[in-house]
Amino acid sequence: MDVIQYFIKQSDRIFTYTLNHASLIMIGILCSLVLWISVGIAVRNNSKSANAVLGVGSFIMSVPSISLYGILMVIPGLGLSRTSAVIGLVLYSMLPIVRNVYMALNGIDPSIIEAARGMGMKKRDILWKVQLPIALPIIFAGVRVALVMMVGTATLAVYIGEQNLGRLLTHGIERTHSEMIITGAVMVSAIAVLVDYLMGYLQRKLVSPGIRSGADKSASGKVRYNGI
Amino acid sequence: MEFNWSRVLEVLQTSKATLDVKLLLMQHLKLVGISLAIAVIIALPVGIMLTRPGFKRFLPRVMGILNISQGIPSLAVVAIFLPLAGIGTFPSIMALTLYALLPIARNAIAGIEAIDPNIIESARGMGMPASMVLWKIELPLALPVIMSGIQTAAVVTVGTATIADLIGGGGLGRLIFTGLSFFEPELIFLGSALAAVIAIVIDQLLNLANRLLTTPKSE
Numbered sequence: 001m002d003v004i005q006y007f008i009k010q011s012d013r014i015f016t017y018t019l020n021h022a023s024l025i026m027i028g029i030l031c032s033l034v035l036w037i038s039v040g041i042a043v044r045n046n047s048k049s050a051n052a053v054l055g056v057g058s059f060i061m062s063v064p065s066i067s068l069y070g071i072l073m074v075i076p077g078l079g080l081s082r083t084s085a086v087i088g089l090v091l092y093s094m095l096p097i098v099r100n101v102y103m104a105l106n107g108i109d110p111s112i113i114e115a116a117r118g119m120g121m122k123k124r125d126i127l128w129k130v131q132l133p134i135a136l137p138i139i140f141a142g143v144r145v146a147l148v149m150m151v152g153t154a155t156l157a158v159y160i161g162e163q164n165l166g167r168l169l170t171h172g173i174e175r176t177h178s179e180m181i182i183t184g185a186v187m188v189s190a191i192a193v194l195v196d197y198l199m200g201y202l203q204r205k206l207v208s209p210g211i212r213s214g215a216d217k218s219a220s221g222k223v224r225y226n227g228i
Numbered sequence: 229m230e231f232n233w234s235r236v237l238e239v240l241q242t243s244k245a246t247l248d249v250k251l252l253l254m255q256h257l258k259l260v261g262i263s264l265a266i267a268v269i270i271a272l273p274v275g276i277m278l279t280r281p282g283f284k285r286f287l288p289r290v291m292g293i294l295n296i297s298q299g300i301p302s303l304a305v306v307a308i309f310l311p312l313a314g315i316g317t318f319p320s321i322m323a324l325t326l327y328a329l330l331p332i333a334r335n336a337i338a339g340i341e342a343i344d345p346n347i348i349e350s351a352r353g354m355g356m357p358a359s360m361v362l363w364k365i366e367l368p369l370a371l372p373v374i375m376s377g378i379q380t381a382a383v384v385t386v387g388t389a390t391i392a393d394l395i396g397g398g399g400l401g402r403l404i405f406t407g408l409s410f411f412e413p414e415l416i417f418l419g420s421a422l423a424a425v426i427a428i429v430i431d432q433l434l435n436l437a438n439r440l441l442t443t444p445k446s447e
Contacts, residue, residue, distance in 0.1 A: 062427040064387030067420030070404050074231055074413040152301025156391070159408055169307040173394045178311035185304035192299035 003186075006179035014168070014187065021164035021191070024082070024157065025150050028089030032146060036094055037139070040101025041127070050102050057095035065092065065153045073160045085157040092153055093146035100142025104135030137207045144199040151192040155184075165191070235414040239403075247406065247415070253422060256399035259317070259389045260426075263324035264382055271329045272374070275336030276362070287337065294334040302327055302388040310395045320389070320397030327388055328381040335377025339370030368443065375438040382434060386427040390419070400426075 007014065043050040060068070068088050078084040108131055116130045132139075155166030168184025171177070240249055277283055278290055306323045313319035343366055351365045367374075393401030403419030406412070 059428065062383045062431045063424040064390050064420070064427060066387070066390050066401070066404055067423045070407070070416040070420035071424075074417050076231075148299045151299070152303070155301050155303045166303060169303050170394070173307055173310055176310065181307045181311055185308045188304050189300045192301065193296050196296070196299050 003179045003182050007183050010183075014165075014183065017163060017165045017167060018187065018191075020162065021151075021154055021166075021188075024085055024154050024162060024164060025089070025147070027082075028086050028093070028150050028154070029143070029147055031086060032090045032093040032097060033143065035090065036097035037101055039094075040098045040139075041105070043098075044102060044105040054095065054099055054102070057098055060091050061095045066156050066159065068092070069156060069160050080161040082162065084160050085154070085162050088157065089150050089153055092149060093143075096142040096145040096149070097139075100138050101135065104138035105131055107138070108134050133208065137203065140199070140203045140206065144196065144203065147199060148192050148196045151188065151195055155188055231413045231417070233414075235412075236418055239414060239418055247403065249403070249418065249422075252398065252400055252402055252419075253426075255397075256386075256389055256401075256423070256426065259320060259324060259392060259397055259399050260382070260385050260430075263321045263389075264328055264378075264385055266321070266325045267328035267332055267381060267385075268378060270325075271332035272336055275333040276340065276367075278333075278337055279340045279366075287341075291334070291337060294330055294337075297330050298334070302384070303391055303394075306388065306391050306395055315396035317397060319395055320392035323395070324385050324388055324392060324397075328385045331380040331384065332374075332377045335373050335380070336370070339373030339377075340366050342373065343369050372438060372442050375434065375441065379431060379434040379438070382430045383427050386423060386430060390423050 039053060043053055063071075065088065068091065069084065072078050072084040072088055073080055075084075078087065112130065112134070113126060116126045121129070154162070154164055155169060158164060158166035158170055165184055165188050168180050168187070172180030172184055239247060242248075278287055305327050306320075309319045309323040313322055347369070348361060348365060351361045356364070389397065389399050390401035390404055393399055393405055400419045400423045403415045403422075407415030407417075407419065
């Protein structure tokens, strides 16, 4: 009951933290989408560079997130800023997004692309009108994993100056303030689960019914998950 | 913040009780090793048990819970153990174990469930008892998936163990958090780099183990 009282008493602050959390994730996911989907498209026909990019991605993935932030804040010019926070989030979403874009674009039945070419479609048209729509479910699954991960990683960005829900956790630990910790943990977990659910809903709505297969399930299972 | 390489070396060589790098490194490895071992010992049997006929009806619900719980941030899990269990090594190990359980159990279930039912059917047709089907057919076939679950858990645990210092777990997180509090980038860098190296080394070792353990065809 104390938790509920705390929540009501501090609702203003919690609301501000939630907004900050959301805006950081928004910026992070937008940058990641633009950057990593284009990288994935760029390397789609070149398995050598794709392997190099994915290698870098899985390397970053195995670096603990607090370590990544620690290293980023040491770099001159970044320091304690939102830029560092966003860069951290963007780096972490590299593997799930690039891998799924690459896998999805290369997993398409070659005869479909052949047929498109036979109809006289240009390379760019094939990419935009055939390949990407077919690849969409798997790409979406990658973005979903990246986004859920970001909700958690963003909590650690409080150490480089962000003021988001992670503050409830870290300050709660510093003060041994149980209500604060529980509020923070519940809020962050609820947001992560909610984002996951919403993305699942969106996925079902966006993907054309003709290609709605088991693809989304298998892809999300394949992505290596590091929920830090 | 000024970054000074000679300070990094200095920290490496000092052995003040609070910032002895070797001690913290060993502490970190101990945290990761113990919690990972407990997690494997609990999660594998439970995961396997849930795929047995008697418990199979709980499977969709359990998988749903496991999938959802993957979204819970590690900081939240570590933080919640402070009011529950206090501070120190024991609560840290509990938090790390709980967090490592999820990917291991999830992959054990997914790996066994993904096996072609015809293979199991034919093994049963050959007269294999259920325990033999499990040990000789299901587990070897599911091994790559199970191993990748353990691999994920190991990498996640190395990262989470740094955060566990917040509830008194010690380990490399102490270097990072001390550095953050005193604005000493050298400490942050040292702790971060060592934790990253441990994660990458464990990842590669388990990759190797996976390749050695898996029979070539069951990929």
